[in-house]
Amino acid sequence: MRRVLATIAVLTVLALGASSALAVEFGVRGEYWFPRLSGTVQTTTGGIPDTVLDVRNTLGVKDKNLPFGEAFLRIGSVTLRVGYTQVRLDGDKELLQTITFDGATYTVSDNVLSKLDLKTADADLQYDFLRPGVGAANLNLGLILKVKYVDGKVELRSVSTGVATTKDFKAPIPMVGAAVGLGLLKNRVRADARVTGIVYSGNHLYEADAFATLAPLPYVQIHGGYRYVDLKIDESDTLASLKLSGPYVGAQISF
Numbered sequence: 244m245r246r247v248l249a250t251i252a253v254l255t256v257l258a259l260g261a262s263s264a265l266a267v268e269f270g271v272r273g274e275y276w277f278p279r280l281s282g283t284v285q286t287t288t289g290g291i292p293d294t295v296l297d298v299r300n301t302l303g304v305k306d307k308n309l310p311f312g313e314a315f316l317r318i319g320s321v322t323l324r325v326g327y328t329q330v331r332l333d334g335d336k337e338l339l340q341t342i343t344f345d346g347a348t349y350t351v352s353d354n355v356l357s358k359l360d361l362k363t364a365d366a367d368l369q370y371d372f373l374r375p376g377v378g379a380a381n382l383n384l385g386l387i388l389k390v391k392y393v394d395g396k397v398e399l400r401s402v403s404t405g406v407a408t409t410k411d412f413k414a415p416i417p418m419v420g421a422a423v424g425l426g427l428l429k430n431r432v433r434a435d436a437r438v439t440g441i442v443y444s445g446n447h448l449y450e451a452d453a454f455a456t457l458a459p460l461p462y463v464q465i466h467g468g469y470r471y472v473d474l475k476i477d478e479s480d481t482l483a484s485l486k487l488s489g490p491y492v493g494a495q496i497s498f
Contacts, residue, residue, distance in 0.1 A: 266319055270497025273312040276470060280306055280332060282485035284359075284397050286410055288346035296342060298485070302357040302399075303336030311491075313365070320385075322369040330361040330487065344399050345408040354402040361485070362394040367439070369422050381426045389418040389439050391448065393476060395483060412478040416448050417441060431458045449473040456495075464495040 286293045298304040313326030334357035341351045349355050367389035374383045392415045400407040420439030426432070433456040440449040454468025471488040 266317065268317040268497055269315070270495055271312065271314045272466070272493060272495040273310065274466065274468075274470075274491045274493030276309045276311055276328075276489060276491040278306065278309060278470070278487040278489035280304060280485065280487055282483070284484075285482045286345045287480040287482070288343070293344055293346070294340075294342040296344065298332075298334070298357075298359060301336070301338070301340075301342065302334040302355065304332050304334035304357060304359055307332050315497075320371040320374055322371075322385075324365070324367050324369070326365040328363045328365075330359070330363075332359045333357065334359075344397075345410050347399075347406050347408045349399065349401055349406065353404070356400045356402060358396070358398040360396040360398075364392045364394075366390050367418075369437075371422075379427065379429050381430070383422070383424045385422045387418075387420040387422055387437060387439050389420065391416045391418060391450075393448075393474070395476075395481075397481070397483070410479070410481045412476060412481045412483060414476055414478050416476075418448060418450070420450075430456075432456070433458075433464075444477075445475075446477055447473070447475050454491075462496055462498055464497070466493045466495065467491070 280298060282298050283295050284298060285295045296302055309328065309330055311326065311328035313324050315322055315324040336355055336357070338349055338351050338353045338355055342349050367387055369385045369387045371383045371385035375381065393413065395412045396409060398407070398409045418439040418441045420437065422435070422437045424433060424435040435456065436451070436453040438451045441447065449472070451471040452468060454466045456464045456466050458464045467490070469488070469490050473486050475484045476482075
């Protein structure tokens with residue numbers, strides 16, 4: 244993984260050096276996401292797998308609307324972005340079966356409170372190797388190199404017995420992908436899509452973001468789109484397989 248991160252850093256420097264300084268743009272983008280969650284969490288204790296917990300059916304974790312945002316700097320054909328998303332979801336469920344989580348047992352009919360906290364920080368480089376313009380229209384097609392840092396925590400607590408357990412999992416994940424965009428009327432109307440992903444050692448992370456943009460005022464854009472995240476990570480004796488997907492709305496200010 245260190246080699247991948249070093250490669251991304253080198254390519255960033257080379258791309259910036261090769262980029263034309265004809266166009267410079269800086270901006271911030273904020274979105275409000277309406278995702279649906281699905282997935283499972285499982286711990287391993289002393290080399291023995293514990294119960295596979297469905298976050299919705301076993302733990303009763305509820306969906307919640309979430310903000311996320313990013314800042315970007317575009318220099319010629321190169322765009323640098325940093326972003327952050329925090330997912331905090333709660334569950335409250337009377338167990339239909341006896342379960343084991345991190346070596347602790349929660350018996351059937353226990354009322355269990357659960358928390359799922361997932362923070363992700365992104366840094367990515369996009370290089371548009373095609374950026375033709377025809378009249379008031381333009382098209383871009385680019386390569387994305389990205390690093391996503393995942394910091395997750397799962398907590399369970401029994402209301403009746405007071406037994407509580409917490410497991411953390413953290414990992415930097417390098418990703419590669421592509422971006423495509425079409426702008427009309429000098430970018431007053433746009434459609435963009437980004438897809439990134441990686442598969443390694445039985446783990447994976449796929450992310451897709453497609454959105455339409457309208458610019459009603461100078462320097463201001465409004466967005467509507469759909470975001471999809473599929474994460475499977477096995478770290479610190481915790482196997483988490485989670486999916487978040489749904490529409491979002493937001494706005495961007497750029498100069």
